[in-house]
Amino acid sequence: MTQAPTPTADTVRRLARSLLTDSGGGGGAAPAAGPDVRPVAEGAGPATWWVGTRHVLRLAPDREASARRRRELRLRDLVRPHLPVALPSSVAHGEWAPGLLCTLDTRVTGGTGEQHDVSAIGEADLAGLLTGLREVPVRQAETLGVPRVSPRSLEALRRGAAEAAELLAGADEFDSARLNQLTPPAAVQLAAQPGTPVLVHHALTEGHLVVSADGRVRGVLGWDAAVVGDPAEDIAGLARAVGAPAAVRAATLAGYGARPCLRGLWLARCDAVLHLAEALTRGTTVPLPPPRTRLRRAWEPILLERVTDLRGGDEAP
Numbered sequence: 001m002t003q004a005p006t007p008t009a010d011t012v013r014r015l016a017r018s019l020l021t022d023s024g025g026g027g028g029a030a031p032a033a034g035p036d037v038r039p040v041a042e043g044a045g046p047a048t049w050w051v052g053t054r055h056v057l058r059l060a061p062d063r064e065a066s067a068r069r070r071r072e073l074r075l076r077d078l079v080r081p082h083l084p085v086a087l088p089s090s091v092a093h094g095e096w097a098p099g100l101l102c103t104l105d106t107r108v109t110g111g112t113g114e115q116h117d118v119s120a121i122g123e124a125d126l127a128g129l130l131t132g133l134r135e136v137p138v139r140q141a142e143t144l145g146v147p148r149v150s151p152r153s154l155e156a157l158r159r160g161a162a163e164a165a166e167l168l169a170g171a172d173e174f175d176s177a178r179l180n181q182l183t184p185p186a187a188v189q190l191a192a193q194p195g196t197p198v199l200v201h202h203a204l205t206e207g208h209l210v211v212s213a214d215g216r217v218r219g220v221l222g223w224d225a226a227v228v229g230d231p232a233e234d235i236a237g238l239a240r241a242v243g244a245p246a247a248v249r250a251a252t253l254a255g256y257g258a259r260p261c262l263r264g265l266w267l268a269r270c271d272a273v274l275h276l277a278e279a280l281t282r283g284t285t286v287p288l289p290p291p292r293t294r295l296r297r298a299w300e301p302i303l304l305e306r307v308t309d310l311r312g313g314d315e316a317p
Contacts, residue, residue: 047061084125112211114206149227154182154187157274200231203225240298248264
């Protein structure tokens, strides 16, 4: 495996200058010293950098990530016409180390789901996102190399979350009895139903949602994890990112019925319990606030789970 070097501001600046010059997309001559660059997130060996005010440079850390990023460049072009929100556009790409891809993208203006709450109109934006993903031709996505993934077993996830919930209860982080709401029969009822798989973003985190100060969802980032599979996974991602009520309302607006909405809700809740337990087990190597926030959001109560009889025939579209 190629060992990625540690990027520095100087190497990133030189790389960005070269890509901007080759693409002609710099919007004017760059300063002799190169454009202003800074890491998007702090940490050793940052892989994503702001380049001036208009671009983002991403450095793939290994060959597997490089392959996903190359696929992402083509996938975004396929998806873009179907969505009401912005996706980054590629300005240039190349290699920043032997075999390792770098991509220079346009910056989608706005904050993140961590900085701004999604408004009611923003929920309509999310509904448009879910609707658009369902409209993307699956065969074309698979031709680009997007993998098809089988639905997860909610019952197996429930069992793992039950063990993790006991650990969280011992650390006074979570009331493990809350997980008893998802009984084994209910988990079976919420198994993914046979049907046509759809394109799934599969990484709808708060950091991948571009949200404006007025709560509109202006863009969606992070398409390299996309798969063809269970749409409930994106409902689950939204539940952890923006809260269970907003996620379920958006999915309902997108035409999803009670069963996929509740499946997404419980995928989110079980995942959130497992992720926080993992963070606690690993100690200070994992920041605890994000998993705690996602747990709180996923466990926000919704009216749907109180009034729905899963014995009915309410299925996904």
